[in-house]
Structure formats: C-alpha cells, structure tokens
Amino acid sequence: MTERPSPARVAVVLGGSHTGxxxxxxxxxxxxxxxxxxRDELPRAPAPRKGLPQAGHAHMLWSGGVRAMEELLPGITEALLAAGARRAPVTTDVVALSAHGWFRRWPESHHVVLAGRDLLDATVRAHVLADERVEVLEGTEVLGLAGGAEAVTGVRVRARDGRERTLDAGMVVDATGRGSxxxxxLAALGLPEPERRQVDTGLxxxxxxxxxxxxxxDGFPVVNVQPDPRDGNPGRAGFLLPIENGRWIVTLNGTRGGEPSxxxxxxxPFARERLRHPLIGDLLxxxxxxxxxxxxxxxxxRRYFYERMPAWPDNFTVLGDALAAYNPVYGHGLAVGAQxxxxxxxxxxxxxxxxxxxxRRVQKAVARPVGAAWDFAIGQDVFYPGATEDGPTLxxxxxxxxxxxxxHTATGNGRIARRVTDVTSLERRAEVLLAPSVLLAALVGPLKPALAGPPLTAEELKKAGLQ
Known part of the structure; x- marks a missing residue:
C-alpha cells in the first residue's frame, strides 16, 4: 500500500479554473x-461549465502571462497553438480605435494568445492533471478554513452527498474567483476585515x-473600438477576436445608460450604431x-489589500480574481493569475x-502584478458617473x-507605443513609463499625423468582404 503524504506536505488549492x-x-x-x-464537475474536453459564466466572453492572454505559463508548464504554448489557439503579434495584428484616434500597426513588440476560454482551460487542465501528484475533488464546496489566526491547518469542505470533512494541509491557496x-x-479565525476598494461602472x-x-x-487581425471617457457619454466598446476553428468571438459592452442587451x-445594430466607429458591425x-x-x-x-493587513496567517494565500477582479475589457486577469x-x-x-x-511574503509579492493591472483597470473606469462613492482621487x-x-503620443510614435505595450502586456513594470525619454516624448506628442480611418490592409478588406 502506498503511504499517504503527511498533511504538512499537502497543498490544497481552492478552485479548479485558470489560476487554480x-x-x-x-x-x-x-x-x-x-x-x-x-465545486463543479470539470469537463474532460473543451466545454462550458456552470461555475464559469464568463467563458462565453472574449479572452486574451497577454505575453507576460504566456511567459509565466510557459515557465510553470513547459510546452503549454505549443499545445495551445496545436489545439487551434492563435498567436497574434502586438500591435502588428491589432486594429484599435483609442480615445485619441486609430493606433498604427507597429512592428511586433509583444503578443497575445487568442482562444476560446473553454479551449484554454481544457488545455491547461490536461497538462496539470497529467502529473499524478495532482488530484481533483469535484462537486465539493468549501465551507471555511481550519486553524486559527496565526496559521491555517486545512480547509472544511462538503461533498455533493452532504458529507462534511476537514482536509488537513500545510498550504491552502484560495483561487475561487470573484465569489471568494x-x-x-478570515473573520471566523479572528482576523480583521481587509481593506477593499471597488470601482463599479455598471458595465x-x-x-x-x-x-x-x-x-x-486565417490571419485576420484583432479589432477593438474603445470608448472616449472625455465625451460625456456612457463608455461603449467592442472587441472582435479571431479564435480557433475559423471563428470570431465578439464582445460588446457599455457602462450605465449605454449597456448592450x-x-x-x-x-x-449595437455594434454598428452605438460604438464610436461601425467597423465591427460592418464585419459582423x-x-x-x-x-x-x-x-x-x-x-x-474589486481589490482586497490583504498585503496591508496587520496580521496574516501562515499557510494561506489568496490569488487570482479572489484577490483582485478587474473590468474584463483590459484582458489582464488571466495574465495576472499566471504571474x-x-x-x-x-x-x-x-x-x-x-x-x-x-x-505573507507571497501576498506582498503578488501585489505587484495585481497593482499594475489594477491601475490600468481603474485609470479610466473611475471617471464614469457612479463608479465610486467619492469619485476619482487626486x-x-x-x-x-x-x-x-x-x-495620444502612441498613436503616432512607435517607440512610445512599444513602451506602453511593455506595460499593458505585463512584461515590464509601469516605472518604464516614467523614464526621462518617455516623459519628453509625451510632452512632444505624436510624431506622425492622425490616421483617417482603420488601418486595415487592402487584402484584409477584401477577405472581410468590405472591398
């Protein structure tokens, strides 16, 4: 009989989605x-599951997340591409209308991996579960933590048949997502309430x-029409992402007063008439x-600042959307989870x-990628009416x-566009945007004139039936 590992050498991960x-x-x-x-029964192939309703929306994995995944699971990028996912160079294969006009399609600086969420999760899941040291308890609900304020010693769970038990563990990681x-x-262990900030645009x-x-x-670019928060209207945006099997997944969104149905x-009609440009509607x-x-x-x-708590128990860590959940429009959740x-x-x-x-060390360390994504997410969202109780801070x-x-500068300056994507791809920290050369370039502004329309090539227009 194989000897069971000591509980001190067992890790329990709560949540079997991407970050988990x-x-x-x-x-x-x-x-x-x-x-x-x-909690769910996990599909054995790419398929929807009840506990992941956001899987029906557009997802992209920025290269900062791709590189982290590859370090964790060598060969995962190749497996995704073999399954049909697409690698799109940024900004070469991106047609995007910003608040300041159309971005040019500069030579590749970074990339994104595009796939349906079901395919992405199934591919990662297969790689992880191929390791015999990893097992899954499906159909199991988390009831709470075992232990005390100084250290977590396990987790209390309930199976689908109603039986409750405690899983003893030397490490517990919460990756249960927005519903964490x-x-x-933590309050049940006697710990104080964590600091939290929430920005709700009603999106x-x-x-x-x-x-x-x-x-x-095959080979069609990403298309993105962004809102202009300065125009006083609700923020409406659209994304068209080419994914596996010759399909496009298209996501439309709007803040309070401008929501799609x-x-x-x-x-x-929403894509054609309510966005700032009808390109996505014309393609559809x-x-x-x-x-x-x-x-x-x-x-x-919504972000919990667990790293600022005066006390934190040993053997417990919170990651992914359970720690910070972002407006999905920025596409950073998957990459931050991997990092x-x-x-x-x-x-x-x-x-x-x-x-x-x-x-505690881990909680403080993950605050860095979480904070970078958070600043991007709320940098625009905080200005929409009703997003916060007190409005934007100084x-x-x-x-x-x-x-x-x-x-604005990046629409006509390739070097600055690259610096911006250094940060949006989560490959470099935001400090690179404060370098003297970047500050000077921002003062000067774009070096090339604004584009008159979307930078699609004649061949792409023909492929899409627009020419």
Whole structure:
C-alpha cells in the first residue's frame, strides 16, 4: 500500500479554473500531494461549465502571462497553438480605435494568445492533471478554513452527498474567483476585515460567436473600438477576436445608460450604431452567427489589500480574481493569475514549503502584478458617473492625465507605443513609463499625423468582404 503524504506536505488549492490549475501546477513537486477542490464537475474536453459564466466572453492572454505559463508548464504554448489557439503579434495584428484616434500597426513588440476560454482551460487542465501528484475533488464546496489566526491547518469542505470533512494541509491557496469567501473565512479565525476598494461602472457585457467569412478565417487581425471617457457619454466598446476553428468571438459592452442587451436582434445594430466607429458591425454583417448572446453584469473592479493587513496567517494565500477582479475589457486577469502562480512557486522554492512567513511574503509579492493591472483597470473606469462613492482621487486624476497623454503620443510614435505595450502586456513594470525619454516624448506628442480611418490592409478588406 502506498503511504499517504503527511498533511504538512499537502497543498490544497481552492478552485479548479485558470489560476487554480496553474497554482496546482506550480506546487506539484514542492508539495508531496496537491488537492484541487472544485465545486463543479470539470469537463474532460473543451466545454462550458456552470461555475464559469464568463467563458462565453472574449479572452486574451497577454505575453507576460504566456511567459509565466510557459515557465510553470513547459510546452503549454505549443499545445495551445496545436489545439487551434492563435498567436497574434502586438500591435502588428491589432486594429484599435483609442480615445485619441486609430493606433498604427507597429512592428511586433509583444503578443497575445487568442482562444476560446473553454479551449484554454481544457488545455491547461490536461497538462496539470497529467502529473499524478495532482488530484481533483469535484462537486465539493468549501465551507471555511481550519486553524486559527496565526496559521491555517486545512480547509472544511462538503461533498455533493452532504458529507462534511476537514482536509488537513500545510498550504491552502484560495483561487475561487470573484465569489471568494476569504474575508468571511478570515473573520471566523479572528482576523480583521481587509481593506477593499471597488470601482463599479455598471458595465454590461454581451458576447456572441461568429463563423468568419471564408477568406477571413486565417490571419485576420484583432479589432477593438474603445470608448472616449472625455465625451460625456456612457463608455461603449467592442472587441472582435479571431479564435480557433475559423471563428470570431465578439464582445460588446457599455457602462450605465449605454449597456448592450441580451437580445440577438440587438447585437449587430449595437455594434454598428452605438460604438464610436461601425467597423465591427460592418464585419459582423458578413459573418454567420453561431451562438446566442452571452450576457453578464459581473464586471466590477474589486481589490482586497490583504498585503496591508496587520496580521496574516501562515499557510494561506489568496490569488487570482479572489484577490483582485478587474473590468474584463483590459484582458489582464488571466495574465495576472499566471504571474501570481509563478511568484508562489519561486518564493516557496526559496523559503521552503510551509516556512513561517511564506504566505505573507507571497501576498506582498503578488501585489505587484495585481497593482499594475489594477491601475490600468481603474485609470479610466473611475471617471464614469457612479463608479465610486467619492469619485476619482487626486492620484487617479494625475495618473489618468499622464496615461491619456501617452496614449495620444502612441498613436503616432512607435517607440512610445512599444513602451506602453511593455506595460499593458505585463512584461515590464509601469516605472518604464516614467523614464526621462518617455516623459519628453509625451510632452512632444505624436510624431506622425492622425490616421483617417482603420488601418486595415487592402487584402484584409477584401477577405472581410468590405472591398
């Protein structure tokens, strides 16, 4: 009979989605056994699941996240591409209308990986679960933490048949997403309420799958129409992402007073008439709808500042959307989850599994990528009416003014466009935008005149049936 590992060498990961699975992969080999606790039954192939309603919307994985995933799971990028995912160079294969006009398509500086969320999750899940040290408890609900204010010793769970038990563990990681019960669980251990900030624009999301026109099923660029927060109107935006099997996933969104609807008949008119440019609607008019409209309002920016708590228990860490959830329009959640899992692995290797103070070190370290994504998310959202109780802070206003100037400069300066994508890709920290040469370039502004229209090539227009 195989001897069971000591509870001190067992890691329990709460949540089996993107961040949870990457966390399990990060801890395999550092713990003797990794147990993933998941409320849903996980599909064995790319397919929807009840606990992930956002899977019906557009997702992209910035290169900062791709690189972290590759370090955690060598070969995962190749596996995704082999399964049909697409690697799109940035900004070469991006046609984007910013608040300051159309961005030029500069030579590649970074990239994104584009795939349906079901395909992405299934591919990562298969890689992680191929390791026999990782197991999944499906259909299992988390009830709370075991232990006390100084250290967590496990997690209390309930199986689908109603049976309750405690899983003893030397490390517990919460990756349960937006619905995390961590504040409640910590309070039950006698810890204080964490500092929290929330920015709610009232954003609603509507997404639909399309089959691209025949000639546009391979190599078509990403198309993005952004809002202009300065025009006094609700913020409306649209994304068209080419994904696997010749399909486009299209997401339309709007803040309070400008929301799209869940009705299929409204989707094309919204894209054509309510966005700042009709390009996405014109493209969809020549594509074939493949699905109903997926609709959600779960888009609040919310961050817990666990790293600032006066006390933090050993052996417990919060990652992913359970720590900070962003307006999905910026596409940073997946990348931050991957980078956070990698930081967890690096610090656990350095200090040792179960080391005193390790969890606090991890919580402070992951605040860096979380903070970078947070600043991008709220930098624009905080200015929409009703987004916060007190409106934007002085820091919010200063940061937004500078970022706005940088974005204006990036429409006509390739070097500054690269610096901006250094940060939006989560490959470099925001400090690079404060270098003297960048500050001077922002003062000067764009070096090239504004584009008169979307920078699609004649061949792309022909492929899409627009010429």
């Amino acid at each position: 699975m990457l966390t399990a992969g990060a801890l395999a080999g550092l713990a003797d056994r990794v147990v993933v606790v998941e 019960g961590a504040p409640r669980w 609603a999301y509507a997404s639909r799958l399309y089959l691209a026109p025949d000639l546009a099923r 869940s009705a299929g008949d409204d989707f094309l 008019a020549r594509a074939e709808p493949l699905s109903d409209v997926a609709f959600t309002r779960a888009t609040v920016n 956070s899992a990698l930081l967890l692995r690096e610090l656990t290797r350095r200090h040792g599994f179960g080391a005193s103070g390790l969890s 820091r919010d206003r200063v940061v937004a003014a500078y970022v706005s100037r940088l974005m």
